[in-house]
Amino acid sequence: MAVLTVKNLAKTFNVGTAKASRVLDDISFDVRGGTFVSIVGPSGCGKSTLLNIISGVEEHTSGDISLTSDSGGPARMGYVFQDPRLLPWRSVMKNMMYVQNDRSEPTVARCRKYLDMVGLTKNADFFPGQLSGGMQQRVGIARAFAVEPDLLLMDEPFSHLDAITARGLRAQLQDIWAQSKKTVVFVTHDVVEAVELSDRIIVLQPGGRIYEDITIDLPRPRRQTDPTVATLQAEVLGRLEAMKALSRTASEVAA
Amino acid sequence: MTDQLIGAAPAAPPTDPEAGAKRTAKRRRLRLTGLVILGWIALYGVWEYGSWWFGSRLLPTPYEVLMSAVEIVESGNFLTDFSASVLKTFAGFAVAAAVGAPIGYLMGRYNYWRAFFHDGVTIAGTIPAIVYAVLSLIVFGLSNLGPILAVALVSAPYIALNVAEGIRGVDKSLVTMSEAFGRSPQQIRREVLIPTIVPYVFAAIRMCFAVAWKVEALTEVFGGRNGVGFQIRTEYQLYDIAAVLAWMFLFIVFMLIIERLVLAKSEARLLSWRPQERSSAL
Numbered sequence: 001m002a003v004l005t006v007k008n009l010a011k012t013f014n015v016g017t018a019k020a021s022r023v024l025d026d027i028s029f030d031v032r033g034g035t036f037v038s039i040v041g042p043s044g045c046g047k048s049t050l051l052n053i054i055s056g057v058e059e060h061t062s063g064d065i066s067l068t069s070d071s072g073g074p075a076r077m078g079y080v081f082q083d084p085r086l087l088p089w090r091s092v093m094k095n096m097m098y099v100q101n102d103r104s105e106p107t108v109a110r111c112r113k114y115l116d117m118v119g120l121t122k123n124a125d126f127f128p129g130q131l132s133g134g135m136q137q138r139v140g141i142a143r144a145f146a147v148e149p150d151l152l153l154m155d156e157p158f159s160h161l162d163a164i165t166a167r168g169l170r171a172q173l174q175d176i177w178a179q180s181k182k183t184v185v186f187v188t189h190d191v192v193e194a195v196e197l198s199d200r201i202i203v204l205q206p207g208g209r210i211y212e213d214i215t216i217d218l219p220r221p222r223r224q225t226d227p228t229v230a231t232l233q234a235e236v237l238g239r240l241e242a243m244k245a246l247s248r249t250a251s252e253v254a255a
Numbered sequence: 256m257t258d259q260l261i262g263a264a265p266a267a268p269p270t271d272p273e274a275g276a277k278r279t280a281k282r283r284r285l286r287l288t289g290l291v292i293l294g295w296i297a298l299y300g301v302w303e304y305g306s307w308w309f310g311s312r313l314l315p316t317p318y319e320v321l322m323s324a325v326e327i328v329e330s331g332n333f334l335t336d337f338s339a340s341v342l343k344t345f346a347g348f349a350v351a352a353a354v355g356a357p358i359g360y361l362m363g364r365y366n367y368w369r370a371f372f373h374d375g376v377t378i379a380g381t382i383p384a385i386v387y388a389v390l391s392l393i394v395f396g397l398s399n400l401g402p403i404l405a406v407a408l409v410s411a412p413y414i415a416l417n418v419a420e421g422i423r424g425v426d427k428s429l430v431t432m433s434e435a436f437g438r439s440p441q442q443i444r445r446e447v448l449i450p451t452i453v454p455y456v457f458a459a460i461r462m463c464f465a466v467a468w469k470v471e472a473l474t475e476v477f478g479g480r481n482g483v484g485f486q487i488r489t490e491y492q493l494y495d496i497a498a499v500l501a502w503m504f505l506f507i508v509f510m511l512i513i514e515r516l517v518l519a520k521s522e523a524r525l526l527s528w529r530p531q532e533r534s535s536a537l
């Protein structure tokens with residue numbers, strides 16, 4: 001069953017007084033429950049805007065978005081941002097609890113469980129300022145999983161981290177996802193990362209249209225060292241390069 | 256995993272040049288302390304000489320003032336009047352916060368209101384405190400409300416400007432995060448907005464307090480019905496200069512204690528979440 005359905009979505013920003021810029025143009029796709037879908041595209045093509053619209057933080061200009069939830073109530077969403085976005089004046093545990101709808105015993109236990117999964121049980125009472133960037137980002141990930149979202153949105157969560165920390169966190173994310181089987185929409189400009197993590201990759205092109213929809217059918221867990229993973233990564237990267245070349249020629253023709 | 260606790264890095268073993276530097280620093284500290292003591296002795300000498308020159312009726316000796324201070328404290332008067340003055344100062348703050356904080360909120364939140372209030376608040380903040388003292392006396396005459404009004408008038412502009420600054424310092428990305436997780440506007444106000452502006456308000460209170468208690472006492476001298484300023488006036492009318500000076504010194508000492516210890520401590524407690532500066536470990 002589709003958890004998220006996006007139909008003919010378009011977004012125009014009104015810049016200044018008159019000039020309007022179209023960021024997303026006629027986007028349609030749906031995401032089945034329990035799958036990990038990546039949205040890949042060069043920077044500035046509207047990936048963050050798309051996530052913000054899905055999460056409801058941003059309005060869309062036209063088209064439809066529908067979300068269904070397991071509970072039948074309003075769909076619950078989790079969001080992992082590029083930066084950790086923790087409240088600096090609250091401890092790690094209180095940051096986890098801040099986004100929860102209740103303070104019941106099971107909720108507290110769930111927060112502890114996810115904090116444990118990212119390896120930060122010992123740091124529950126620390127303030128964010130006492131943690132490294134990588135640890136803060138792990139809190140951000142635990143926080144998003146701990147709301148038990150119907151849909152989990154992630155916007156380039158590893159792009160601000162150094163390569164080694166990022167690799168460790170990707171492995172950790174794979175493990176957590178394998179256990180929780182949440183529905184994830186994951187935005188990145190990094191094709192290699194997308195192939196490692198996803199069941200499916202939606203490629204956005206500059207101008208905000210879907211260029212390609214690729215199914216990644218590789219066994220899990222996937223590791224960087226696996227040659228079949230590397231081969232597929234190279235192939236998808238090749239296709240993206242072709243798209244970039246195409247859009248370059250298009251803009252040259254237009255000029 | 257490369258990430259580890261900040262500040263958990265092992266301290267470098269002490270080396271010889273470091274120890275040498277420590278010795279030099281210690282010697283410099285000793286020399287400075289010596290100069291401070293010399294300064295006090297010089298002050299004492301000037302005072303003694305002054306009271307010999309003017310006569311101790313005009314300028315009592317340090318010892319007379321000390322005895323007078325002991326008497327004031329022992330009689331219990333100090334506690335009553337000092338707390339009256341402190342209470343009025345804080346009542347003034349409460350009024351200033353009640354008026355200044357909403358104005359600051361509007362100024363920080365909306366550009367229109369900022370345009371409306373900005374010049375007025377800035378001017379109000381520049382007017383000398385003595386003008387407010389006089390104004391309060393004109394409004395309330397001989398009453399306890401005069402000092403409260405004076406403190407409120409002096410403090411409100413600072414509080415407004417600092418709250419505005421605080422609101423403008425709110426991290427938009429935290430607000431977006433809260434919205435993405437479905438937090439209510441009320442939750443966002445309590446968990447994001449208010450914690451952001453608390454340090455700014457505290458800065459305002461500390462800044463104001465230094466001025467406020469002096470204005471408060473000054474207003475009491477002319478129009479108070481109790482408090483330290485009132486006592487100073489009474490003793491002055493009785494021509495007991497030693498008591499005037501004793502009240503003054505006691506007041507200064509205890510206000511400085513409040514300013515340096517009580518306010519600073521509660522600020523540190525409230526802002527304990529701030530990461531410790533790493534250099535302080537050296």
Ligand SMILES: Nc1ncnc2c1ncn2[C@@H]1O[C@H](COP(=O)(O)OP(=O)(O)O)[C@@H](O)[C@H]1O
Nearest residue numbers: 013014015023042043044045046047048049050
């Ligand atoms: N609030 C906004 N107002 C005007 N333009 C915006 C706004 N937010 C984003 N944009 C524009 O929309 C485009 C897509 O932005 P974004 O979604 O952040 O791209 P991506 O996440 O793919 O890098 C960019 O050209 C950006 O300048």
Ligand SMILES: [Mg+2]
Nearest residue numbers: 047048049155
């Ligand atoms: Mg982005």
